Amino acid sequence: MKKELSRRKFLQTSALATGGLVTANTIRLEASPVLKTRKVAPGDQLRFGIIGIGMQGSGLLSGALSIPGVECAGAADLYDGRHTLAKEITGNPDLFTTRRYQDLLERKDIDCIIAAVPDHWHKKVVVDACNAGKDIYCEKPMSHSIADGFEMVEAASRNNRIIQIGSQRTSSAICAKSRELYAAGVIGEIEHVELSLGRNDPTGAWQYPPPTDLSPANLDWNTWLGTAPKIPFNPLHFARWRCWKEYGTGVGGDLMVHLISGMLYTLGWNEIPRSAQSLGGIFRWKDGRNMPDLHLVLFDFHGVPVYVRLGLGTESPELARFYGPKGILDLQGSLIQLSPQPGIDTYPSYYASGFPRAMQEEYYSRWKEENAPQPGREPLSDKTTWSGHDYDDMVPHLVNFFEAVKSRKPVAQDAVFGNHAAIACHMANESYFRQKQVIWDEKTKTVV
Numbered sequence: 001m002k003k004e005l006s007r008r009k010f011l012q013t014s015a016l017a018t019g020g021l022v023t024a025n026t027i028r029l030e031a032s033p034v035l036k037t038r039k040v041a042p043g044d045q046l047r048f049g050i051i052g053i054g055m056q057g058s059g060l061l062s063g064a065l066s067i068p069g070v071e072c073a074g075a076a077d078l079y080d081g082r083h084t085l086a087k088e089i090t091g092n093p094d095l096f097t098t099r100r101y102q103d104l105l106e107r108k109d110i111d112c113i114i115a116a117v118p119d120h121w122h123k124k125v126v127v128d129a130c131n132a133g134k135d136i137y138c139e140k141p142m143s144h145s146i147a148d149g150f151e152m153v154e155a156a157s158r159n160n161r162i163i164q165i166g167s168q169r170t171s172s173a174i175c176a177k178s179r180e181l182y183a184a185g186v187i188g189e190i191e192h193v194e195l196s197l198g199r200n201d202p203t204g205a206w207q208y209p210p211p212t213d214l215s216p217a218n219l220d221w222n223t224w225l226g227t228a229p230k231i232p233f234n235p236l237h238f239a240r241w242r243c244w245k246e247y248g249t250g251v252g253g254d255l256m257v258h259l260i261s262g263m264l265y266t267l268g269w270n271e272i273p274r275s276a277q278s279l280g281g282i283f284r285w286k287d288g289r290n291m292p293d294l295h296l297v298l299f300d301f302h303g304v305p306v307y308v309r310l311g312l313g314t315e316s317p318e319l320a321r322f323y324g325p326k327g328i329l330d331l332q333g334s335l336i337q338l339s340p341q342p343g344i345d346t347y348p349s350y351y352a353s354g355f356p357r358a359m360q361e362e363y364y365s366r367w368k369e370e371n372a373p374q375p376g377r378e379p380l381s382d383k384t385t386w387s388g389h390d391y392d393d394m395v396p397h398l399v400n401f402f403e404a405v406k407s408r409k410p411v412a413q414d415a416v417f418g419n420h421a422a423i424a425c426h427m428a429n430e431s432y433f434r435q436k437q438v439i440w441d442e443k444t445k446t447v448v
Contacts, residue, residue: 029173029388046402047073049104050114051125053082053089055208056139057116060166061089063395064114070402073110076101079238080218081211099220101125105132112405114398115139116166118241119248121226123148126163130155135162137401140261141253142418146426149419150445156415164401164411165418167261171397173388178266178322178329178336186338187324190267194323195259196309198316205285205293205312206242206254210235236288243289245429250291251310252425258392259308261421262320262331265412272423273299273306275439278431284313297428308428336386345371 046069050061053075064070074096075086083097096103104110105128112135115125122143129136130152142165143149156163169175182190199205214235221233228246231237241247242254264270276299280292293312298305320331327340348367352360389396397413404411423440430447431438438447 025382025384027384027386029177029386044406045069045071046111046405047071047109048112048114048402049074049076049101049107049110050086050116051076051101051104052116052139053077053086054079054116056166057082057114058085058089060114060116060137060139060394060398061086064398064402065090066395067399067402074098074104074107076104078220078224079211079214081213099223102128105129105134110134112136112162112402118224119144119253120228120246123152124226126152127155130159130161130163133159133161135401135405137164137166137398138418139166140418141165141249141257141422141425142415143422143426144249146423146446149422149426153415153419162401162404162408162411163415163418164397164404165261165413165415165421166394166397167258167413167418167421168392168394168397169258169262170265170413170417171400172390172393173396174331174334174336174386174390175262175265177386177388178331179268181329181336181338182266182322183268186326186340187322187329188326190304190322190324192323193263193267193304193306194309194319194321195256195263195306196316197255197259197318198309198311198314200313200315206240207285207287208239210239214238240289243285243287243291245290245433248291249422249425249429251293251295251312252428253422255310256295256297256308256428257421257425259318259320260424261413261417263306263322264417264421266320266322266329266331269301270417270420271301272420272440272442273301273427274303275300275437276424276427276431277437278428280432291429292432295428295432297431299424299428334388334390338384340382 048064048070050057050072053061061072061075065072072090072095075083076098077083077086078099086097087093087095098104104113113129114137115122115129116139117125119141122138126136126138143152152163155161216233219238222230224238225231237244237247242250248254276297278295278297280295282289282292283294285293295310297308299308317332322329325343327338330337330339348364352363355363400411427438427440427447441448
């Protein structure tokens with residue numbers, strides 16, 4: 001202990017001796033200019049249909065209606081109560097509502113689709129929309145399985161349709177700035193990434209309350225099950241579908257895909273990891289679910305280790321941390337913090353404490369002569385923070401989608417990007433259930 005304390009004291013004293021100073025700056029990021037209110041000519045109005053008006057879909061509907069020049073022309077949901085909700089959100093008691101989403105795809109006066117349905121319905125809805133000539137905004141994760149994702153990519157390409165996946169941060173000012181900073185080399189070449197998020201409450205663990213009137217009379221249960229095994233009507237499976245692999249993709253598809261998408265966008269990557277190794281289990285929410293409530297994953301992205309920690313039993317900040325030889329870049333909610341590191345000795349080596357005294361004095365004198373700054377020219381270690389809108393704000397993401405529908409210009413989080421992010425999550429889940437590392441085989445487009 002004495003040696004450790006002496007080392008700490010030596011480092012502190014040496015740092016003061018060299019005159020190093022730490023400063024902090026905070027910079028405010030402006031919202032994207034496309035969010036500013038603008039007048040839209042009647043002929044430029046976009047009419048969309050929405051499929052799924054549940055927790056996420058209702059938010060997407062409200063967000064879309066806040067954008068000038070956008071109008072909801074119809075809503076589809078298998079639960080009749082959400083037909084009422086769609087009319088309430090739009091303020092239109094005559095809004096066209098249906099249980100059959102195909103009714104929206106068949107309408108010529110609907111320009112595009114927003115879909116917020118359980119994961120096991122993503123492929124069917126997206127492929128049908130593309131085949132009907134509709135661009136589609138589909139909630140994350142893009143797919144329920146690896147094979148589903150490639151079918152969706154093919155449908156978008158074959159029909160020349162725009163698909164945008166709903167991990168909103170790729171449209172945020174925070175992620176745009178982090179991408180700019182990394183490209184400028186502020187931390188050097190990436191060496192390691194840490195991604196983490198923790199929740200600690202029933203709602204965060206998807207223990208949602210089912211609608212109190214839910215029954216086979218007002219819900220098309222057999223259609224809702226889709227490709228999943230046929231089971232008797234179960235309100236908890238309807239409301240809490242993320243808990244079961246038959247319908248959802250667990251914390252991987254619900255939370256990890258946000259973190260992975262933000263990382264890929266920040267680093268300018270668009271790829272599938274080489275491998276994934278998972279640990280985890282059901283530690284807290286022993287409610288019949290079969291997806292883990294704690295999931296730890298180590299990915300290999302072309303040799304760069306990416307560690308992800310997701311938990312539903314302990315609250316912890318959402319964080320994306322990027323490590324490089326020149327410093328650390330942290331993203332957290334509405335903040336970016338850059339902590340530069342010089343990567344050089346800013347004080348004499350403490351190894352010299354093992355030299356005889358005369359040798360120590362000679363070493364310290366020579367080191368100071370060669371390395372210590374002149375008075376008044378001491379280096380500054382700037383820790384800079386950028387603040388802006390929450391990087392999960394969905395409205396900028398919706399704006400980018402609607403603008404792409406009109407301009408036909410590609411979106412950042414297109415079918416290929418969304419598929420790559422989703423495959424990382426599928427690999428994490430495969431590793432968890434197989435209890436072994438899985439490796440991506442590009443030739444067969446499967447994990448082995």
